Amino acid sequence: MSLNTKPNIAGADEFYAELIKSHDGLTDEESVAFNARLILLLANHIGDRTVLSRALQIAGEADRDRPRA
Numbered sequence: 128m129s130l131n132t133k134p135n136i137a138g139a140d141e142f143y144a145e146l147i148k149s150h151d152g153l154t155d156e157e158s159v160a161f162n163a164r165l166i167l168l169l170a171n172h173i174g175d176r177t178v179l180s181r182a183l184q185i186a187g188e189a190d191r192d193r194p195r196a
Contacts, residue, residue: 130181 136142150158170179 130178130185132185 150161153161173179
């Protein structure tokens with residue numbers, strides 16, 4: 128199974144704004160914990176280990192490709 132990396136969220140701008148707003152008032156530590164909970168909830172919803180492993184791989188590649196300051 129392949130991972131869909133194309134835009135696929137209805138109301139993507141609104142979702143992004145909601146995501147950012149959900150971090151309002153959180154400390155950096157609370158924000159990291161919130162993100163971890165969100166990732167685990169979404170991973171559980173997806174449930175397919177092949178898809179999840181591919182997502183981890185792609186996310187890791189994106190970080191390695193980012194220029195360093």
